[in-house]
Amino acid sequence: MSATSPSSSAQQARRALAGRLRELRLDAGLTGRDLAARAGWHRTKVSKIEHASRAPSGEDVRTWCRVCGAADQTADLIAALRAVEGAFIEWRRLQRSGLRRLQESRMGLYERTRVFRIYEPGIMPGLLQTPGYVRAVLTKVGSFRNSPTADLDDAVDARVARQRVLREGDHRFAFLVEESALWSRLGGAEVLAEQLAHLVRVTRLPTVSFGVIPADAERTLWPVEGFWMFDQERVSVETVSGWLTITQPAEIALYASAFEELARPAVHGAAARELITRVRDTLL
Missing domain, CATH: 1.10.260.40 (lambda repressor-like DNA-binding domains)
Known part of the structure; x- marks a missing residue:
């Protein structure tokens, strides 16, 4: 990679x-x-x-x-x-019409995607974020990119509204995160504790597979950039400077192979929930 x-x-x-x-x-x-x-x-x-x-x-x-x-x-x-x-679109172009419109612009893609494969090395995936966590993320993003956040409340609502695809329609989700993502204190300890409690509940949904790669796991592939796979149609990668959309079949296949390789040392189900709970307990 x-x-x-x-x-x-x-x-x-x-x-x-x-x-x-x-x-x-x-x-x-x-x-x-x-x-x-x-x-x-x-x-x-x-x-x-x-x-x-x-x-x-x-x-x-x-x-x-x-x-x-x-x-x-x-x-x-x-x-x-x-x-x-x-x-490849720079963030300043994407955010020109506001944070809310940016959140809403992805909804059509989410609705037509049947199988999601999502890997995040340092943050909770957007589809799993609580309102408090969303607010912390978007506030930090606005500050870092020097972009307007006048519509922050609407943007939070729009991102949370996208999460209905977890429970509606014919969708399947494979989430994969590094353990470091569980420890990212965006918004502080209270926000993170609420986020982790929510995560435990979401991992029990029948449409969701949630894997955590333990920090001490033996692995054959190092952490890479976060990416979202939408069926075999495209891969989206959020970079520091912009949003990359990958549609070349050979590159999509490469990301699919990376996802499989990254998932090998991951823990799922009860073992993942145990790890999430252990992190949350340190915050209380």
Whole structure:
């Protein structure tokens, strides 16, 4: 996992789009200079786009297709461009419309996902957070990213509302956390104690598998970045600077393998609840 850049899916998507545009040019029998001249661009623009060092705009794609006599490819390539633009989105863009809208924007994906696989190394997964824990997390996030929190109350309600998928619909959840996530005192000892008590209850739901990787466990894979797998459709990774969406099948398979490897030393069921309770007892 460490050899793969966390934004490699976004990079691959950019290169794939660039490759498709290059193929259109070659099929049209044009050189890069020919295309640039007919489009009215600087002579280096075509090369930069084809080498994925410069992202094309929607208008660039339309012009490219027109000059290459491939107008029928425009809609498909515009869709590919939008997918590339959404592969990695900075937090400042995501939070532009407010924290509440950011929470609500994921609901459609949650509702259509049948199998969730979620790994978190240092925090409780959002679907399992209590209102107090959510508030502590979003307050810290707002402070760290210097983003507005005027709609914090609504954002807390929106994140908690998403948790209905735990009990409604045809969904299955496999949660996996490092033991360190149980000790993260976001909001203080009282908030964490309430969170852990809630966690014990949630682990008894028939739709939920909850595993904890003990700190002293023998393991073959070290802790990696937190990630959420939605069926075989995509993987979402929250980085310090933004939100990464992975859709490349080979990379999705890699994350699936990582989840299996991470789960090997984890404890589940009664053993997990015993570990959670032991941590909670230190807070009381």
